[in-house]
Amino acid sequence: MTPGTYLAARRTAHRFTAEQLAEQLECLPHLGLTDRTGWLLAIEADLMPARETTIVAISEHIRLDIDLLQALDKARSDDGVKVPVHCHRCGVTPRQLRGSTAWPSATLCPSCSP
Numbered sequence: 001m002t003p004g005t006y007l008a009a010r011r012t013a014h015r016f017t018a019e020q021l022a023e024q025l026e027c028l029p030h031l032g033l034t035d036r037t038g039w040l041l042a043i044e045a046d047l048m049p050a051r052e053t054t055i056v057a058i059s060e061h062i063r064l065d066i067d068l069l070q071a072l073d074k075a076r077s078d079d080g081v082k083v084p085v086h087c088h089r090c091g092v093t094p095r096q097l098r099g100s101t102a103w104p105s106a107t108l109c110p111s112c113s114p
């Protein structure tokens with residue numbers, strides 16, 4: 001995963017469309033919904049980095065693992081970065097699923113495992 005695909009996976013796991021999430025986010029300069037949706041999709045496509053304030057705003061609506069997000073960002077330029085365990089489909093981390101059962105797969109959480 002990249003930072004952008006992680007954000008997209010978490011948004012999808014929370015059943016938000018890009019437009020629905022963009023409706024919840026303020027941005028400066030103020031943009032209309034279509035432009036805001038395009039801005040969000042550009043972040044998810046890794047065409048532009050998300051600012052810290054954007055990540056904070058997104059995390060008010062979607063549960064993110066900031067340590068994972070930072071590791072994914074560092075891993076883009078450093079193959080030696082250890083990326084925390086996470087579901088390769090929905091992006092959830094074991095830490096976010098406290099108290100749940102063991103993961104049946106190394107790359108998929110219990111919810112995403114077949």
Ligand SMILES: [Zn+2]
Nearest residue numbers: 087090109112
């Ligand atoms: Zn999952």
